[in-house]
Amino acid sequence: MRQKIAIIGAGIAGLSAASVLSKTCDVTIYDKSRGVGGRMSTRYAGEYEFDHGAQYFTVQDAGFRAVIDAAIEQGAVASWVGRALYLKSGQMIEDTGRDRFVGTPRMNSLPKFLARGQTVKLGQRISRLKRQRDNWQIELENGDVDSGFQAIICAIPPVQAQAILPVEFTELTAVKRAKMQACFALMIGLEKEYDFGWDSLRLNHLPIAWMALNTQKPGRKLEQTCLVVHADALWSEQNQNANLEWVQEQLLAIASEICATDLKTAQHTALHRWLYASVQVHPDQNYLLDPRLKIAVCGDWCAGGRVEEAWKSGNAAALQILN
Secondary structure: OOOEEEEEOOOHHHHHHHHHHOOOOEEEEEEOOOOOOOOOOOEEEOOEEEOOOOOOEOOOOHHHHHHHHHHHHOOOEEEOOOOEEEEEOOEEEEOOOOOOEEEOOOOOHHHHHHOOOOEEEEOOOEEEEEEEOOEEEEEEOOOOEEEEEOEEEEOOOHHHHHHHOOOOOOOHHHHHHOEEEEEEEEEEEEOOOOOOOOOEEEEOOOOEEEEEEHHHOOOOOOOOEEEEEEEOHHHHHHOOOOOHHHHHHHHHHHHHHHHOOOHHHOOEEEEEEEEEEEEEEOOOOOEEEEOOOOEEEEOHHHOOOOHHHHHHHHHHHHHHHOO
């Protein structure tokens, strides 16, 4: 008889776990958002599209490489070979590192690829996990109840996981210790194509840590300019409760100076605050498991914050949850 498993969170970690478990179990994925992907998401605004969360990812792990190779074959991922620069101490230098990959034609194409064939319930916010003899019951904020789950995987940020995990979860202290930082994402849409001399620009010692021309990624439209600006993690954390109009003004002014263009006249501007973006304190292990309760917690925050680490975390949690 196939066991019934619930996965809370439809980001890369949750989808990775589902791809393992759905081979032998009946899996249901729950997510409070309108789409899969978590921070591997895309914001739409008329003709403009912005990968306003994760900008790219790299690949080292052999298992993740196999998944990405399959996604490339299906047209859901492509290599991003762009003009990557780093503004460091006032000097522009090449921003070197591992090969970069992105979802195509938008970042959420990868999580959509991973979600194929899965049972996903979107717009579902979990309020509580309740033990029923040998099974688990999931209570939703809308009053609905789903029951009969033999195991639960929480693939959500630590603060959100802490809010629903039972107090007897043996790794609850590690979840409470974990800390993620906020990040402001400013999306700027310009009606024509601009060339600032780079496709991505990393910065330091400024309120802005990253800028990228979304429209220069493979598979994107080139008729206009979609610029994504990510604020520095510490600056975002310090100002996460500040007036959003003030935050947008600050980032627009700095971005305009860097681009030597008055971005305040852009046809479209929007600000998004990611409350849980980068990882500051993590457990330094792929997942947290209570084998007696058959509850696992996973996510990129468990081991460092990268997209590949999210995949590895979900994969490892899934392999262990039924042992």
